[in-house]
Amino acid sequence: MQAVRYHGLHDVRYETVPTPIIQAPDHILIEPWWCGICGSDLGEYVHGPSAVPTTTCHPITKEKCPVVLGHEFAGYVIEVGSAVTKIKPGDKVCSSAIIRCEKCYFCKINEPNKCVQLGFLGLSGFGGGMSQRVVIPQVMAYKLPDHLDLRLGALMEPLAVSYHGVMNTGIGPGQTALVLGAGPIGLCVLYGLKIRGVSKIIVSEPSEQRRKLAEDLGALTIDPAKTKVSRQVKSWNNGIGADASFDCSGVPSTLDDGLTGIRPGGTFMILALIKKPTTVNFARVQYFEKSIKGGVCYTDEEFEEVINAVGTGVIDPSPLITSEIHGKDADALGFKELARANPEQIKILVTTRPLESNL
Numbered sequence: 525m526q527a528v529r530y531h532g533l534h535d536v537r538y539e540t541v542p543t544p545i546i547q548a549p550d551h552i553l554i555e556p557w558w559c560g561i562c563g564s565d566l567g568e569y570v571h572g573p574s575a576v577p578t579t580t581c582h583p584i585t586k587e588k589c590p591v592v593l594g595h596e597f598a599g600y601v602i603e604v605g606s607a608v609t610k611i612k613p614g615d616k617v618c619s620s621a622i623i624r625c626e627k628c629y630f631c632k633i634n635e636p637n638k639c640v641q642l643g644f645l646g647l648s649g650f651g652g653g654m655s656q657r658v659v660i661p662q663v664m665a666y667k668l669p670d671h672l673d674l675r676l677g678a679l680m681e682p683l684a685v686s687y688h689g690v691m692n693t694g695i696g697p698g699q700t701a702l703v704l705g706a707g708p709i710g711l712c713v714l715y716g717l718k719i720r721g722v723s724k725i726i727v728s729e730p731s732e733q734r735r736k737l738a739e740d741l742g743a744l745t746i747d748p749a750k751t752k753v754s755r756q757v758k759s760w761n762n763g764i765g766a767d768a769s770f771d772c773s774g775v776p777s778t779l780d781d782g783l784t785g786i787r788p789g790g791t792f793m794i795l796a797l798i799k800k801p802t803t804v805n806f807a808r809v810q811y812f813e814k815s816i817k818g819g820v821c822y823t824d825e826e827f828e829e830v831i832n833a834v835g836t837g838v839i840d841p842s843p844l845i846t847s848e849i850h851g852k853d854a855d856a857l858g859f860k861e862l863a864r865a866n867p868e869q870i871k872i873l874v875t876t877r878p879l880e881s882n883l
């Protein structure tokens with residue numbers, strides 16, 4: 525079959541690889557229709573390899589570089605193993621990115637995102653969504669509503685990441701959120717806040733195009749190059765900071781805004797990938813009883829809640845999709861395009877099917 529594989533820094537190839545087959549009773553064979561390029565995929569392309577194993581194989585997948593890319597995908601089930609009960613051929617599905625051992629303490633308490641052998645589909649092995657076929661265990665598969673456009677199915681995973689971050693701050697209806705960065709994760713946080721019933725959302729973003737998109741989605745916006753973020757938040761929020769803030773940019777200056785932009789007792793959630801150690805003024809954390817938390821992936825319940833919210837029309841994340849490309853162009857029109865930080869691009873979807881057949 526054809527697949528987009530990661531070979532190393534700036535090296536992504538569309539090439540022929542062995543077609544995966546069902547090898548265990550809990551396996552599900554899927555034909556992916558659409559697969560998003562994630563910031564973590566881009567990180568491997570621009571700075572990696574870091575998450576992709578290169579010298580020793582991942583302990584669960586027993587694979588290492590090169591790996592088929594893509595964990596943000598949706599497609600049709602082709603075939604299922606004999607022990608699969610919740611999914612059948614013909615179903616629309618999407619996948620969790622979480623490769624888990626199913627045996628450790630964290631897997632047993634239903635927090636597989638903390639698994640001691642945590643891996644990521646499409647980076648640690650198990651194939652990926654940028655291919656003509658992929659096999660995943662039943663525990664990673666989520667059934668999508670029959671009526672759902674599979675493009676939206678490909679957005680469930682990043683939406684679930686963001687929704688998990690939202691839920692872990694404890695923010696709720698009637699409260700105020702500050703989102704730092706209106707790229708893919710920041711805008712997904714905006715949708716996650718809407719699912720949670722938070723209507724007052726302030727977004728800090730230097731790009732005018734991205735601010736416009738956030739405004740179209742109902743947010744108040746700040747240009748942090750021109751305005752002091754914490755002061756503006758207070759002026760819009762009765763003189764106090766936001767109840768929760770979300771770092772979705774990973775830039776050191778926004779980390780300061782995240783901590784100063786929340787009220788005493790507020791929570792600062794880190795969702796961006798932070799490249800380098802940075803300085804934090806912990807006196808603010810102590811004196812104002814602020815919390816700093818991190819977020820990775822999601823629980824199964826949160827993933828199902830996101831699917832339900834999109835499926836029932838509570839949110840419509842289709843404005844996030846800014847480009848649809850074929851796998852053969854994944855390097856030139858996907859990774860290279862995102863690597864030059866074009867602010868107009870939010871989520872690029874890749875398919876290995878003929879583009880015109882994916883209507």
Ligand SMILES: [Zn+2]
Pocket residue numbers: 562563564595596681682
């Ligand atoms: Zn992702």
Ligand SMILES: [Zn+2]
Pocket residue numbers: 624625626627628629630631636638639640641
């Ligand atoms: Zn585990």
